Amino acid sequence: MFLIAPHAHAANPPMSISALLLEKILRDVPRRYRLPQEPAASALPLRHANAPTALARVIEQAREARAHGGAPDATLKPCFIDALAAMITEAMYADSGDRAFQAMVLRHRAAQVREFASLSAQADQDRRQIHAAVNAIAHPAKQQRALEAWQREALARLHSSASLAHNEAHYAGLHETARHLLVLPELAKGSDFEPALADLRDSPALARLCRLESLASDPLVQQYVSMLDAYGPRPGTPAAVAQGRASQRRGAAVEALAVEALEALAQRLNVAQENPHAYRVVSSMRVPASIPGKHERAKTEWDVVLLERLHAKTLDIAPVWNVRLLVEAKASVESATTDLPRLMRGLRLLAHAEENVVYSFETQQGPVRLHGASLRAQGIDESGLLKAVLYCCDAPAEGAPRMLNAASRMQLLSAPASLEYASAQWDGRHADPEILEAVWQQLTQSPRWHAVLDQYSMLRLVRELMVHPEDLTVTIRDATGCPPGPPQYTANERPC
Numbered sequence: 001m002f003l004i005a006p007h008a009h010a011a012n013p014p015m016s017i018s019a020l021l022l023e024k025i026l027r028d029v030p031r032r033y034r035l036p037q038e039p040a041a042s043a044l045p046l047r048h049a050n051a052p053t054a055l056a057r058v059i060e061q062a063r064e065a066r067a068h069g070g071a072p073d074a075t076l077k078p079c080f081i082d083a084l085a086a087m088i089t090e091a092m093y094a095d096s097g098d099r100a101f102q103a104m105v106l107r108h109r110a111a112q113v114r115e116f117a118s119l120s121a122q123a124d125q126d127r128r129q130i131h132a133a134v135n136a137i138a139h140p141a142k143q144q145r146a147l148e149a150w151q152r153e154a155l156a157r158l159h160s161s162a163s164l165a166h167n168e169a170h171y172a173g174l175h176e177t178a179r180h181l182l183v184l185p186e187l188a189k190g191s192d193f194e195p196a197l198a199d200l201r202d203s204p205a206l207a208r209l210c211r212l213e214s215l216a217s218d219p220l221v222q223q224y225v226s227m228l229d230a231y232g233p234r235p236g237t238p239a240a241v242a243q244g245r246a247s248q249r250r251g252a253a254v255e256a257l258a259v260e261a262l263e264a265l266a267q268r269l270n271v272a273q274e275n276p277h278a279y280r281v282v283s284s285m286r287v288p289a290s291i292p293g294k295h296e297r298a299k300t301e302w303d304v305v306l307l308e309r310l311h312a313k314t315l316d317i318a319p320v321w322n323v324r325l326l327v328e329a330k331a332s333v334e335s336a337t338t339d340l341p342r343l344m345r346g347l348r349l350l351a352h353a354e355e356n357v358v359y360s361f362e363t364q365q366g367p368v369r370l371h372g373a374s375l376r377a378q379g380i381d382e383s384g385l386l387k388a389v390l391y392c393c394d395a396p397a398e399g400a401p402r403m404l405n406a407a408s409r410m411q412l413l414s415a416p417a418s419l420e421y422a423s424a425q426w427d428g429r430h431a432d433p434e435i436l437e438a439v440w441q442q443l444t445q446s447p448r449w450h451a452v453l454d455q456y457s458m459l460r461l462v463r464e465l466m467v468h469p470e471d472l473t474v475t476i477r478d479a480t481g482c483p484p485g486p487p488q489y490t491a492n493e494r495p496c
Contacts, residue, residue: 051083281306282304307324
């Protein structure tokens, strides 16, 4: 990081031909994922819309009322309650319902299921703790160094029992082994590992793992596990690991397409600028700690970035660059929707850069030096985002996209009042929709529900920022009148 003279570089110079071309391309690229300003089917009466769409419409109308300083219309509350009740009922259907929500309702109803879920959440950490404790006592290297045969045999029994516990979830057996070893006559005379073995036997982590195993045979717990398995692989399972790897491969493939499209864009802009070195593309650009501001929960690595050389007509040994376009690659619309708050925090972090400072960023292509003024210029309002940020996605555009995003839907379903309503249905009792008024009050009054209240405007913004790499490539080709490829410079060449 180093300072430059304030007058040396203009943060917003007059727009060049290449800058105008970039603006045109971003304006013309088709937005196949775009949503209407209002939730779909807004011309239909609410009673004719499906439950999630009706909820999205009511929530958006409530948000607009709040945005204009007013209270939501009184007619919206009963519409919201009816739509939420309908969505809960649909989620509870035995054959076509939402297994994840049904598992949540079962957890709400049964204490043993809640305990099982709580213990499962920290089981991986407990297993690592027990593994470390056993290795500290009975690692094979320690077995070899033991002087007495009985010590080697005892340590081998402990290590073998721990391996069995890890591979077959039999931690009760490990606890029993530790208990038996502690009553050996030889240990009663004193041993170097006796205190550590006692700590292992009495470990809260081992007790939790044993309790988790005992709960696994409970019928309601088995029903809960079956629901989760029907929904998808549980974290930590081989299927979940395989799914995660497949998702990473999908993400990497989309990022490669985004890099290819931006390389073509850089080439076309270089032609317009009549300088083969005016623009370049970098990937995996990491924000340095030298930029002041809050890095926590902000995007600190950008997938693909289009850079413009600050002195376009010179060939500096160590050039300084301006950021012209930030691109994030996503395999689905849903993953981009989840990512948007983090992206916005990442832009706010970049805006903390000092205007006359040059910062060094690490990238896949090596370090690059970026001008602080261009980092500060990344806007976070909608018009600024449309000029500075793209989500690249190669997923097919849905014919009837969901108006209520998955995170908002789950927050609505997991509200205590929603779980009570679903629990009454589970028992076959009359479920009074009026208890769902509590969810309406939280939605319209609690800061914790702002993300749900803003969900449609955020979903619309994400889809407005999203382009298909193929559409971007075609727009680049059409904007220049020739296909992307190595630039050929002639004296008369200009962008169309």
